[in-house]
Amino acid sequence: MLRIDQLPPILELASMNEVHKEETELITQLHKVAQEKNNELTLELLNKLITHTKQHFSSEEKLMLDVDYPDYHSHKHEHMKQLLDLQSILSFYEMTNDTTAVYKYLEDSLTPWIIEHVYNWDIPASEYINQ
Numbered sequence: 001m002l003r004i005d006q007l008p009p010i011l012e013l014a015s016m017n018e019v020h021k022e023e024t025e026l027i028t029q030l031h032k033v034a035q036e037k038n039n040e041l042t043l044e045l046l047n048k049l050i051t052h053t054k055q056h057f058s059s060e061e062k063l064m065l066d067v068d069y070p071d072y073h074s075h076k077h078e079h080m081k082q083l084l085d086l087q088s089i090l091s092f093y094e095m096t097n098d099t100t101a102v103y104k105y106l107e108d109s110l111t112p113w114i115i116e117h118v119y120n121w122d123i124p125a126s127e128y129i130n131q
Contacts, residue, residue, distance in 0.1 A: 016126050019056045020118065026052055027106055027114075034103035042099050050086050057083065060122075063129050070128075075121050082113060 030045040057079040064072045089105045092098070 016060065016122060019059070020114075020122075023049075023052060023056060023114070027110065031103050031106045034099040034106070037099045039097050039099065042102055043093065046086075046090050046093060046102060050083075050090060053083060053086060060125070064125055067129050067131075069125060071121075071124070075125060078117060078121055082110075082117075085109065085113075 026045065026049050030042065030049055033041040033045060057076075061072070061076055061079065063069075064075060069075070085105075089102060093102055
């Protein structure tokens with residue numbers, strides 16, 4: 001499961017580090033309750049993760065826009081794809097109550113995506129923004 005130590009220890013922007021820490025904690029909680037087959041908490045935390053992710057991406061995109069970040073559109077596109085994936089797993093869960101699908105999505109899709117995204121997208125963005 002996603003651990004904060006899998007992410008770079010320090011990005012150039014402290015705000016990004018804090019958001020990633022919050023997100024990691026939320027994903028860990030969601031993974032746990034989904035494995036426990038707690039339908040009510042799985043739905044609640046999945047919705048909370050989507051809300052947090054939207055806010056996270058929105059604030060990050062604003063920072064990039066404010067400094068006219070050259071890879072803004074590509075970075076935003078990566079965010080949009082991930083939000084669509086999150087919305088899809090929520091829709092699937094609402095139809096099926098399949099908690100296994102949720103924790104497998106977290107393990108097999110979201111966690112690897114976050115690690116890749118931080119290393120390949122957020123590090124360069126935070127360095128550029130912090131210039």
